[in-house]
Amino acid sequence: MKNLLIAQSGGPTAVINASLAGVAEAACVSSRVDGIMGAFYGIQGVLNEQFVDLKKVLKSSRDSSLLCQTPASLLGSCRYPLKPWREDEEEYQKLVGIFRKHHISYFIYIGGNDSMDTVFKLSEYIKEKEIADILVAGVPKTIDNDLEGTDHCPGFGSAAKYVAATVVELERDISVYPVPGVTIVEIMGRNAGWLTASSALSRINGASGPELIYLCETAFSEERFLEDMRRVMSRKKAFLIAVSEGLKDENGFYLSEQVQTEQTDAFGHKYISGAGxxxxxxxxxxxDCKVRTAELSLMQRCAAHIASETDLKEAWMLGGKALQCVLDGRNGEMASIKRLSSNPYMVEFTSVYSGEAANREKKVPKEMICSNGCDVNEKMMDYLRPLIQGERSVKYENGIPAHLILGENLTGKMA
Structure with missing residues (x-):
């Protein structure tokens, strides 16, 4: 018997469940996969054997369709780092034992930078120990779009679509009064400003969009910022400013460190918010003007009702690609997207070794940022436009979007 185990990890997105559906649906039609299992709470749930039979969850095409329009991670998430196995082999031995106990031959992990670190470490251990009966692969996800090894990440396109739509609506709202006013929009992005850059997409139908866009790739100067403000205010009474939550000053410190504590998560990342x-x-x-801040916060990653159809399709396809990797005997691969052209938009679904993505950050290149450091250019727009295209018809029940929700009887340990 050869079973498949799927888990999700890291920050949720609007389409991470589409990747789960893509893996599961591809497995259902494969003669080389017997059982299809899900692990709750990522690798931490695997270690605790918190499993569910996904064939009991996805009983019909309607269930799969609902799963694809359900935001966040159906199987839950975690931020749990595995230590290097040469420092502590115990968890790796335990994982192999659990896989064999449940006849798990294939493990697919859906997540971001830190999750690909888990895929990399586990696959390296499997190779080093010459374990032939277990294969591991990763599916990328992150609204930050900061994973190396792929042109862009599932989750980013939908978050960018939400940001662009929200910013263009905010612009309509703030322009109704005759008094001067500034609205700062704080957008997610710790060390990569891709999502903040997507606020410029609010201009594509003729709106002005943000007058100033500050990414975390460019050192932030308060005095230069005030000069930019005065320049814009000399010609416009009310306008928007888009800023990355991870803005850093010229000394490399997050602006938010002025109000945040030194507390970090399990991977050592500082908690950041408050730059706006x-x-x-x-x-x-x-x-001398009215000013307010709009912090988009979690809405950026859970607005499945406005998901990009392109993003949904690609998330689904990458799930199937990851399964293909392990079925073909390739261990430690991460499914990825290779862009062939932007106009017309064409991509190829391929894979790279997870070591190329683990713990690396893909930042916005300088050639996509305007020389004045407070906007993005047409190269960025060419990159972004295809990723937000298309809308899927959302199923509504009682006036709100319907979601696939697990019953309590499915969320315990599998015997």
Missing amino acids: KILENLIRSRM
């Missing part, structure tokens, strides 16, 4: 409020207070103290 810091700039709001700066403007209020130095400029």
Whole structure:
């Protein structure tokens, strides 16, 4: 018997469940996969044997369709780092024992940078120990779009579509009053400004969009910021400013460190938010105008009702590609997207070794940022436009989108 185990990890997205559906549906039609299992709470749930029979969850095409329009991670998530196996082999031995106990030959992990680190470490251990009966692969996801080894990441296109739509609506709202006013929009992005850059997509139908866009790739100067403000205010009474939550000053410190503690997550990442409020207070103290901050926060990653159809399809396809990797005997691969052209938009679904993505960050290249450091250029727009195209018909029940929700009887340990 050869069973498949699937888990999800890291920050959720609007389409991470489409990748889960892509893996599961491809497995259902494969003669080389017997059982299809899901692990709750990522690799941590695997270690605790918190499994569910996905064939009991996805009983029909309607279930799969609902899963694809359900935001966040159906199987839950975790931020649990595996230590290098040469430092501590115990968890790796336990994982192999659990896989064999449940006849798991294939493990697919859906996640971002840290999740690909888990795929990499586990696959390296399997190779080093010459374990022939277990194969591991990864499916990328992250709204930050900061994974190396793939042109873009599932989840980013839908988050970018939400950001662009929200910013263009905000622009309509703030322009109704005759008094000067500034609205700062804080957008997710720790060390990569891709999502903040997507706010420029609000311009493609003729709107002005943000007058100023600040990415975390460019060192932030308060005085230069105030000069930019005065320049815009000389010609426009009300406008938007888009900023990455991970803005850093010229000394490399996050602006948010002025109000945040030194607390970090399990992978050592600092908790960041509040850059918008810091700039709001700066403007209020130095400029004579009304100012407010809109922090998009979690809505950026869970707005499945406005998901990009392109993003959904690609997330689904990458799930199937990851399964193909392990069925073909390739261990430690991450499914990925290779862009062939932007106009017309064409991609190829391929794979790279997970070591090329693990713990690496793909930042916005300088050639996509305007020389003045407060906007993006047409190269960025050419990159972004295809990723937000298309809308899937969302199923509604009682006036709100319907989601696939697991019953309590499915969320315990599998015997």
